Every structure is written in C-alpha cells, then in structure tokens.
Amino acid sequence: MTRLAALLLMTLWLGGCSLFSSSETPKERDPLHDLGRQVAHTLAEKAPWAEASTPDILLLPPTTIDQFFPAPVGHFREALLRAMLTSSSTLQVLAWPDATPPGELQADQWQLLTRLDAGKALHLTDRTLYPYTLALTLYHGHQPAPVWQHTLRGALDASALNETRRY
Secondary structure, three states: HHHHHHHHHHHHHHHHHHHOOOOOOOOOHHHHHHHHHHHHHHHHHHHHHHHOOOEEEEEEEEEEEEOOOOHHHHHHHHHHHHHHHHHHHOEEEEEEOOOOOOEEEEEEEEEEEEEEEOOOOOOOOOOOEEEEEEEEEEEOOOOOOEEEEEEEEEEEHHHHHHHOOOO
C-alpha cells in the first residue's frame, strides 16, 4: 500500500511540475501571417508616405487571390491588416469593403491593392509547396496612376497552410 501511495504521490508531483514549466510552447506556423508581416515591413521601408508629417489613412480592400491558392480569401487580408496595424505609427489603417477607383481617393488617403497569384504546386517527397507572386500596388489621393509598386515571390508549405489559424 505504501508503494502505491508513493507511486501516486510521485506521479502527481511530476505532473504538477510540468504545469509550471518555464519552457516556451512552440509557436504556431502561420505562413500568411508571416507574409503579412513581410508586406508591412516592406511598406515601412519603401513606401512614399514616410515623408508625410501628418497621419494619413491607408485603405486595405480585400486581396484578390488566385482561385488555385489553397487558403481562404479573407485570411491573408486579415493577416496583412493585423501586421499593418502593429507596424505603422503614422497611418490609420482601415479594412475597406471594396477598392476605390484610382483617382477617386481623398487627398489624405492611400489605397493598397494586393493580388496573390499561385503557381503550379510543387510536389516534393515530404511536402507540397505553393509558389506565389504577391503584387502590391499603392495609390494616393487623386492620382490615377500608382505611386508605388512592388512584387514579392516565394513559396508556402501546404501543411503549414492547413494548420493555420483562421480569423
């Protein structure tokens, strides 16, 4: 009986210790969130609003996503919006329901149009990769032509896309 009590006490003690472990839990893999942070970082470094002395408004209409891309349409936009909100101290970032035609923005408004195109899936022995091209086009005020354009290319792991949190 004492052996059983000692074994039970040891099991409870070890279980309790594991609850208060100081090791970090592994972070969730979310490639679209990482891509949103990459876009926010690129915009922070290269976009022309850095010269503005007063806060402007950045409109983020829904991202146009290739029908062959294996992720929900709203997930990347949400990830991009969250990244822009955390990285920008000079802009008011708004999720906008539709793209405003170029040239019809207010003088203090910027609009970032994003298009995510998928390439042909690459099937490797242990995973499937989806190459992508992300086109960024920035409009400002009454100007009908884009004031800035940039393209990002890469590949996303299908297993990571399947495990991502959906907002």
